Amino acid sequence: MKGIAAAHGIHRVTVSQVLERTGTAKRPHSMNPSQVDTAARLYEEGLSLASIGTRLGFNATTIRAVLLRRGVATRDSHGRAQ
Incomplete structure (x- = not known):
């Protein structure tokens, strides 16, 4: 998410919120x-x-x-x- 956030000039938490709101699966942490x-x-x-x-x-x-x-x-x- 850091890479996506940096590429779009937004915070990584914003990326996470958008992914959750749209139902997009995130990569597991471990x-x-x-x-x-x-x-x-x-x-x-x-x-x-x-x-x-x-x-x-x-x-x-x-x-x-x-x-x-x-x-x-x-x-x-x-x-x-x-």
Whole structure:
């Protein structure tokens, strides 16, 4: 919402209010337990953080953070264990 607000020169709360008033779905603030389970499974199957993020609607940084909190061992950008 910050990006939308900045692009239009309005406050982010205004953007939020317009989205609520029009019934437009907003991106969730965090992943639910089922999404974390799915992310862990997909990562362990070999998918990249970016592709998991695209599939679940979150960025790669968020996916990495939840996987680390879950205790999932991460790979480097070449697929090697870290």
